[in-house]
Amino acid sequence: MKHKSWISTVFSFASQCRGKIILSVLCAIISVAAGLIPYWSVYQIITLFIGGSPVMAEVWKWCWLGLRAYAIRFLLYGISTSLSHISAYTILENIRLALARRLMKAPLGTVMGESVGKLKNVLVDRVETIELPLAHMIPECIANLLLPVAVFLYLVWIDWRMALAMLATIPFVLIAFAVMMKDFNKLYAAYMESSNYVNSVIVEYVEGIEVIKAFNQSSSSYEKFAKAVQSFKDYTLKWYQSSWKVMNFVSAVLPSTFLGTLPIGMYLYRSGSLTPQDLTMCLILSLGIVGPLMNFTTYVNETKAIAYAVHDVDELLHGEELPDTGKPVEVCSKDIQLQDVSFSYTLKGTVGKENGKQVLSHINLTIPEGKFTALVGPSGGGKSTIARLIARFWDVGGGKITIGGVDIRNMPLSQLADIVSFVTQDNFLFNCSIKENIRLGNPDAADEEVYAAAKAACCDEFIRKLDHGYDTMAGDAGNRLSGGEKQRISIARMILKNAPVVILDEATAFTDQENEEKIQQSIAALTKGKTLLVIAHRLSTIKNANQIVVLKDGQVENVGTHQQLLEEDSLYRDMWEAHTGAQNWSAGSGKGGD
DSSP states (O other): OOOOOHHHHHHTTOGGGHHHHHHHHHHHHHHHHHHHHHHHHHHHHHHHHHTSSOOHHHHHHHHHHHHHHHHHHHHHHHHHHHHHHHHHHHHHHHHHHHHHHHHHHSOHHHHHHSOHHHHHIIIIIIHHHHHHHHHHIIIIIHHHHHHHHHHHHHHHHHOHHHHHHHTTTHHHHHHHHHHHHTTHHHHHHHHHHHHHHHHHHHHHHHHTHHHHHHTTOHHHHHHHHHHHHHHHHHHHHHHHHHHHHHHHHHHHHTTOTHHHHHHHHHHHHHTTSSOHHHHHHHHHHHHHTHHHHHHHHHHHHHHHHHHHHHHHHHHHHTSOOOOOOOSOOOOOOOOEEEEEEEEEEOTTSOOOSSSSEEEEEEEEEEEOTTOEEEEEOSTTSSHHHHHHHHTTSSOOSEEEEEETTEEGGGSOHHHHHHHEEEEESSOOOOSSBHHHHHHTTOTTOOHHHHHHHHHHTTOHHHHHTSTTGGGSBOOGGGTTSOHHHHHHHHHHHHHHHTOSEEEEESTTTTOOHHHHHHHHHHHHHHTTTSEEEEEOSOGGGSTTOSEEEEEETTEEEEEEOHHHHHHHOHHHHHHHHHHHHHHHHHHHHHHHHO
């Protein structure tokens, strides 16, 4: 797919602030015009003094005119800059909101498959890269471009030869720039690749520091971190050293407008072609464009930074999106059927198409409405994949999944989310109060309903022991709570949601033995009449299921009750014996330790 240019992409998010951008540009143009008036005032004052004894009233008149124009210039420049900053941050806001909306529409598996560091890099760092150049390029680039053009035209009006003399150094600078820009795109791409690598290593090092310390791998991990930082430094210095001569040449030659205007101006003055005031004015104006020309050269690098940032943003904005009909459908029942379902992960593990590692192969399975169904089997058998496909983290690669006879791909994503509650062992809490974290299950729920859900999930007792009870902040990602506590709060959230289909993917993995039985009883009571699907490695938690599905290598090996499978299925029997043996060993170890 051919993407738009970075300018088109950026300004496609500027619909709310186009008026401000236009006004910013107009203010910048008028500011440049006002900035020329002080030069004209100086010219008039020089003319008065050269002409003889000047009338001081006339001198003061031109002084005040120049000062007022100077004040207007800075006032309009300030307005232009303020408007451009407001516009830039509005564009950044719109880009981030668009990225968030896109992530919400993307397959959840795609989002989960990306590293946090990469997504943070795009949403925060890359988007922020756009702000500074964008906020300053609107007024400053216009000013730095128009001012030299205006000065050039003014010098043409005075004497065209002086106008050309002012540009005498430009050809040399352009040649130097051409040399420097020859491999600029290649070098900048390598620089960004090196920057991305060192950022990913830093994120990996920080996120994995607990594991690094636990396994005493601080030396080797730090060595990788240090090498990445050293490599980035070496590359950056090498690039700088390869270009500093050209950059110094440009910095030395570009401001040297006197190299052309001074000798040519003196020649024209001595030949009588230029008056003293015209010569003085030409020299002053030629110096006046030095700053704008130097600033203009910095926009080359900033423009490239924006282009790369927008490229990363554009890739995310044009990523895969789950089709969403948006039109609610009538669902008469809550039984779930998998009909000839196949699914394969791609190499990135994001898309369910038949071109990668196959996880499910022609699965046919019915999960009855209002019944308790459990999925068991060896790791990698496809248990969690089935649960995630029902919740539509991805779309199936082949076949279809229906709820109440309706293909879930024909349901709006919002309707499916209302039907299905999904709780995993990896539970995320927001940095708000525990009460509000639970209330996410039903934003309209009263406090009493929140408390009731918490009691049902066996977390009311420990919540009330916290410093501020239900108003205690959960911390970033719930880091103030233990894994088991976070899971119970997530179960309370699910209970409050009261969805007709409940999927528990190892949802009680971190609960302690003391509370596990109570939680199981609470879930059983509160999911009565609901379609319940549980994935568990601890078989004791699902032995009362209405049906147990044994999965192996992406296929259904057997379906039955606990007792039926013990009698008929050797795999399930081995799993049960291994489970009960582990429990007996744990109990024996506990007694031996008393």
